[in-house]
Amino acid sequence: MNYTSSMIFFSYFFNAKVRDSVGDVVGNVKDALIRVDSNTEFPLLLALTLDVDHKRCIVTDAIESWGPGGVILDRKLGESLIECVIDSSTVSLKKTIVDRQIVDLAGMRVVRVNDVQFGRVRGMMSLIALDISTRGLLRRIGMFETRLDRWMKPNFIQWKQVSLVDNKIHLSGNVDQMVKLHPADIANLIEKMNIRQGSVVLESLDQATAARVLEEVQPDIKTILVKSLGPERAAAIMGKMSIDELVDLIQLLPSSESREIIHRLPANAKTQNIKSILEYDEDTAGGLMTTELVVVHPQQSVADVIEKIKDISQDHHTIPFVYVVDEQGRFCGILSTRRLLVSQHSERMEEIMKSVDRLPTAKERDGLMDVAELMTKYNLFTIAVLDEQEKLLGVVTADDIMRRLIPHA
Amino acid sequence: MQWFKRKWPSAIFFLSVIGPGIIAANADNDAGGISTYSIVGAHFGYSMLWVLLLITFSLAITQEMGVRIGLVTQQGLGGVIREHFGLRWTLLAMVVMLVANLGTITAEFAGVAASFDIFGVSKFVVVPLAALITWFTLYKGSFRTTQNIFLLFSTFYIVYIVNGFLVHPPFGEAIRHLVIPTIVWSQPFLLTMIALIGTTITPWGQFFIQSYVVDKGLSIEHYRIEKAEVFLGAFITNIVSFFIIVSTAATLYPLGIHILDAKDAAMALEPLAGHFAELLFAFGLFSASMLGAFILPVATAYAICEALGWEYGVGSSWKSSKMFYIIILVTIIVPATLVLLPRVHLVDIMLISQDLNGVLLPIILVFVMKIINNSEIMGKHTNKRNSNVIAWLTIVGIIFATVALVITSIAGH
Numbered sequence: 001m002n003y004t005s006s007m008i009f010f011s012y013f014f015n016a017k018v019r020d021s022v023g024d025v026v027g028n029v030k031d032a033l034i035r036v037d038s039n040t041e042f043p044l045l046l047a048l049t050l051d052v053d054h055k056r057c058i059v060t061d062a063i064e065s066w067g068p069g070g071v072i073l074d075r076k077l078g079e080s081l082i083e084c085v086i087d088s089s090t091v092s093l094k095k096t097i098v099d100r101q102i103v104d105l106a107g108m109r110v111v112r113v114n115d116v117q118f119g120r121v122r123g124m125m126s127l128i129a130l131d132i133s134t135r136g137l138l139r140r141i142g143m144f145e146t147r148l149d150r151w152m153k154p155n156f157i158q159w160k161q162v163s164l165v166d167n168k169i170h171l172s173g174n175v176d177q178m179v180k181l182h183p184a185d186i187a188n189l190i191e192k193m194n195i196r197q198g199s200v201v202l203e204s205l206d207q208a209t210a211a212r213v214l215e216e217v218q219p220d221i222k223t224i225l226v227k228s229l230g231p232e233r234a235a236a237i238m239g240k241m242s243i244d245e246l247v248d249l250i251q252l253l254p255s256s257e258s259r260e261i262i263h264r265l266p267a268n269a270k271t272q273n274i275k276s277i278l279e280y281d282e283d284t285a286g287g288l289m290t291t292e293l294v295v296v297h298p299q300q301s302v303a304d305v306i307e308k309i310k311d312i313s314q315d316h317h318t319i320p321f322v323y324v325v326d327e328q329g330r331f332c333g334i335l336s337t338r339r340l341l342v343s344q345h346s347e348r349m350e351e352i353m354k355s356v357d358r359l360p361t362a363k364e365r366d367g368l369m370d371v372a373e374l375m376t377k378y379n380l381f382t383i384a385v386l387d388e389q390e391k392l393l394g395v396v397t398a399d400d401i402m403r404r405l406i407p408h409a
Numbered sequence: 410m411q412w413f414k415r416k417w418p419s420a421i422f423f424l425s426v427i428g429p430g431i432i433a434a435n436a437d438n439d440a441g442g443i444s445t446y447s448i449v450g451a452h453f454g455y456s457m458l459w460v461l462l463l464i465t466f467s468l469a470i471t472q473e474m475g476v477r478i479g480l481v482t483q484q485g486l487g488g489v490i491r492e493h494f495g496l497r498w499t500l501l502a503m504v505v506m507l508v509a510n511l512g513t514i515t516a517e518f519a520g521v522a523a524s525f526d527i528f529g530v531s532k533f534v535v536v537p538l539a540a541l542i543t544w545f546t547l548y549k550g551s552f553r554t555t556q557n558i559f560l561l562f563s564t565f566y567i568v569y570i571v572n573g574f575l576v577h578p579p580f581g582e583a584i585r586h587l588v589i590p591t592i593v594w595s596q597p598f599l600l601t602m603i604a605l606i607g608t609t610i611t612p613w614g615q616f617f618i619q620s621y622v623v624d625k626g627l628s629i630e631h632y633r634i635e636k637a638e639v640f641l642g643a644f645i646t647n648i649v650s651f652f653i654i655v656s657t658a659a660t661l662y663p664l665g666i667h668i669l670d671a672k673d674a675a676m677a678l679e680p681l682a683g684h685f686a687e688l689l690f691a692f693g694l695f696s697a698s699m700l701g702a703f704i705l706p707v708a709t710a711y712a713i714c715e716a717l718g719w720e721y722g723v724g725s726s727w728k729s730s731k732m733f734y735i736i737i738l739v740t741i742i743v744p745a746t747l748v749l750l751p752r753v754h755l756v757d758i759m760l761i762s763q764d765l766n767g768v769l770l771p772i773i774l775v776f777v778m779k780i781i782n783n784s785e786i787m788g789k790h791t792n793k794r795n796s797n798v799i800a801w802l803t804i805v806g807i808i809f810a811t812v813a814l815v816i817t818s819i820a821g822h
Contacts, residue, residue: 099491099499101484101718112491112718132718134732140496 007200008066009131010098010116011139017070018050018058018077025070026077027052031094033084034127041160042126043091045118049084056081060125066118068144091164102132102162102169113169115139117156119201128189129156130169154205156186183209187216190225199228202237211240214249223252231257235264251393254291285371285385286364288404289394294322298332298350302343309337321382323392324353331356331384331392361386364393372401437614438566438646439701440520441513441766443694444759445608446650447674449601450657451666453593455586460602461650462587464609467803469643470796471610471774472618473636474781479619480629481790486619487716490776493786499716502776507740509612509769510709512762515744517705519758520698522748523671524691526755533749540745543702547737548727559703562696566649568689572681573652576659583655596821599814604760606807607767609650613705615773616712629790653677668756702741710736768811771804778804 013029020026027050034043047057048071058073062080065072073080091097093116101112114136117128131139133155163170186205190198190213202210202225214222214237226234226249238246238261250258294312296305305322313319322340324332333353343352361384362371375383375398382397449457475486482489487506491499521539522532592598622635657677661668668674675690682689710733714721721733748758778800781792792800 099495101488101492111720112716114496114718134717134719137496137717141500 007128008118008125009136009139010093010118011136012068012144013048013066013071014094014098014140016068018048018073019070020073020077020080021064021075026050026073029071031092033057033086034091034093034097035089036091036164037089041158042121042128043159045125045127046090047082047084053081055084057084063125068142096164096167097130097169100169102130102157102171111157127159129158130162131156154209158189183212184216186213190217191221195221195224195228199225202229203233207237207240210237214238215241215245219248219252222249226253226261227257231260231264235261236266239266252291255287255289255394258291259287283368283404284364285362285366285383285396286393288368288371288400289364289385289396290400291394292316293395294319295325295392296322296335296349298324298326298348298353300349301345302340302347302349302352303345305335305340305349306345309340321395322349323384323395324349325392329389329391331361331386331390333359334382334384356390359384362396363387368401368404371396372405375401437609437611438563438649438697439513439517440523440694440698441516441604441701441759441763442608442650443653443697444516444520444523444668444671444674444756445601445604445763446653447657447661447677448668448756448760449605450654450659451661451668451674451677452601453598454658454662455583455655456591456593457602457605458583458586458651458654459588459590460605461609461647461654463806464606464803465643465647466799467606468610468647469640470799471615471777471803472639472643474777474792474796474800475615475619476622476635476639477632477790478777478780478787479622480627480632480635481787483623483628485623485712485715486616486773486777487712489780489786491716493780493783494776498776502773503713503716505769505772506612506616506712507709509766510705511740511744512765513611513613514702514705514709514740515747516759516762517698517701518745518748519753519755519762520694521702523755523759524695524698527671527675527687527691532755536745536748539699539702540741543699543706544738544741546703547707548734559696559700563693563700565689565693565696566653568678568681568693569649569652569656572678573655575680576656578655578659583658594813594817596814596817599810599817600764601760603767603807603810603814604763605767606810607765607770608763609647610770610803611766612770612773613708613766615777617704617708620708620711620715632790656680669754670756674756706737706740709740710734767807771807774800774804 010032013032016029017025018027018029029048030051031049033046033049035046036043045060047059048063049057058071058077058080059082062073062075063071064074097116098113111132113130113132114134115131117131118125119128120126121128131154135154157171161171186201186209190201198221202213205213214225217225226238229237238249241249250261253261294309294316296308300308309319309322319337321334321336323334326332332350333355335349335353339352360374360378360380362374364385364387366374366385371383374380375396380398382395384395385393387393449461478486478489484492487499487503490502494502518536518539522536525535526532592602618639622631627635657668657674660677660680661673666673666676671690671694672687675687678686678690711721713719713736714730714733717732719732720730722730725733727734747753748755778792778797780786782797784791
């Protein structure tokens with residue numbers, strides 16, 4: 001397993017060997033320093049101290065990899081060292097954080113910091129959370145991954161939930177109010193990370209928690225996360241999601257991907273149910289359609305929509321139309337990009353769109369030939385696929401039909 | 410340990426006047442204690458009294474150090490070890506304590522079995538019942554009353570003091586043996602001597618007293634009073650030990666009686682209780698054993714959870730303190746099962762478990778010494794020279810006795 005790009009724990013590099021760019025061992029990590037300002041949500045990891053040099057420490061920038069096998073520098077040791085500046089905002093992890101108890105306001109003992117989790121936040125290696133779980137304990141004694149992991153609940157406390165008073169870690173609030181990183185908090189964290197790290201965090205959670213977290217993540221990030229996890233792991237996590245959330249998420253995914261995930265969902269009554277809702281025959285509108293489309297709202301102006309297209313255009317192959325959908329997800333109409341170009345910037349979608357009552361649409365279970373017939377008859381380049389409630393599920397393009405009819409071309 | 414604050418107290422006034430020192434010391438005189446002291450007197454007469462005198466100082470000093478670390482750091486011993494020695498050393502200390510405590514709890518259940526054995530009640534009835542009662546009392550939390558009852562019962566030791574006078578021992582000889590060391594380089598002698606040390610100064614006692622002062626909410630201003638209490642506690646508990654030894658030394662030793670079961674040990678009380686000696690002894694042994702069986706699993710779970718950062722507390726829910734209750738369960742079930750093994754000898758269990766404590770004790774004491782002499786932790790409350798000398802002599806003495814025991818055992822074969 002490659003740790004370099006993923007979540008990093010204190011246990012990975014504490015006491016670990018440091019190698020320079022040539023591969024020579026130049027010392028062992030003795031401690032890590034973080035900067036704690038009053039409002040930091042994610043304290044910066046400033047530097048690592050070495051057993052061989054008591055005055056200088058390694059700057060975080062010089063570190064190429066943080067794996068459990070040791071720390072590797074991207075340059076020579078000499079070029080990695082800076083004078084250690086210890087001021088009031090610098091905190092030593094070993095002396096003040098790790099192994100310390102976290103006390104609540106009443107001074108009652110609660111839990112202990114077993115490990116500390118780091119990750120890149122806005123590009124900077126930062127402290128993400130304090131690990132108070134038993135899994136953290138095992139990691140500290142060198143068991144980085146064990147079979148027991150899945151029975152042990154991850155348990156993190158976010159930095160913003162604690163404060164340092166006289167070098168003691170205090171929990172804001174008392175024991176009863178102690179919230180162990182709520183799934184919504186983890187979701188927030190994930191949204192701030194890059195996708196690779198985000199999916200690593202998701203995988204580090206037990207499936208039930210991961211599912212709860214995934215539910216809380218913003219929809220656009222959700223779909224990218226699922227893609228990054230791969231169908232196998234995504235399905236395992238999604239199997240634990242609530243049925244509504246699961247249906248919604250699957251509908252967000254491109255049809256090929258959602259099919260793969262549905263196939264891999266754990267077999268139980270809940271997912272059987274989903275399959276019947278979601279698994280379309282390949283030769284139906286539902287099976288053919290793509291969900292990769294630009295959705296806009298009736299009140300949005302032409303200027304808004306053009307901006308939106310500029311933002312997302314990389315993700316789309318072509319953008320022949322935008323689809324207008326109301327608050328409830330009901331399909332209202334379509335608008336060609338040509339029409340967009342020639343309209344006044346202040347005009348709103350509902351004023352210029354081609355309304356649904358003048359448009360033929362398909363139902364998800366309509367057969368391939370029916371859809372093809374409809375499109376040929378009305379000379380359509382794309383056709384919207386709606387469910388019973390008139391909600392927009394996706395779009396079948398002429399291209400989709402061609403590919404189905406002549407698969408090997 | 411909020412519960413201590415609430416639980417010791419109001420109803421039984423004198424218990425609230427005397428403090429941690431005496432309670433910890435009293436709880437120290439458990440099943441292993443009674444049987445070890447009985448064996449010391451019955452098998453070796455007065456010859457080991459000098460050891461008892463020396464370890465009275467050791468007990469006072471080590472307990473005082475525990476109190477001092479607790480008052481300064483406001484944490485239990487496990488917590489301090491974790492913060493200053495890191496996780497690996499903590500795990501070592503925890504394993505050592507767990508093994509020693511499992512031994513002691515096994516002795517407690519053996520004590521329960523032995524006390525009913527006097528009346529011919531099978532251990533297969535008594536021990537499972539005692540284990541069940543212990544678990545439900547700890548889990549359902551009517552801990553306070555039960556514990557106070559047993560603590561009150563265990564003041565039965567006073568009968569040994571009275572008895573000690575009734576047997577008209579040769580006090581001159583006893584006092585001579587108090588100050589003039591005798592040592593026999595034989596396996597039985599050394600085995601009993603280490604048990605004598607191990608039952609008086611225990612790893613769990615070290616953890617227990619430190620947690621106790623912390624949870625009683627005491628701070629360094631109370632140090633002088635606490636120190637006096639601890640010294641008094643060590644003195645009183647060893648006065649009791651002295652009279653148990655004297656009672657058996659005066660009654661059983663001249664007859665050459667070897668203690669094979671509780672009935673033999675009970676005979677030492679005949680000068681006081683006559684025909685009721687067995688009843689009295691059974692009652693005392695039973696309540697002392699049950700007291701230990703209540704306190705030790707909690708103390709063990711408490712120390713481990715504090716050190717490893719698991720949530721804990723008597724009266725907390727299973728859900729929030731799962732590991733706490735799992736440790737309690739294990740420390741009840743494993744020892745009870747060991748006692749139920751066919752053909753184990755109850756008196757042997759009680760003695761050998763104290764040896765185990767004695768052998769493991771130096772490891773815990775070295776941690777205590779490293780902590781108490783670290784001015785980063787203790788500030789100006791580090792050890793004075795006298796305490797250091799006594800504590801190190803204790804550690805070296807036990808290690809020396811252990812090595813001698815190993816050598817004589819090998820040579821004996």
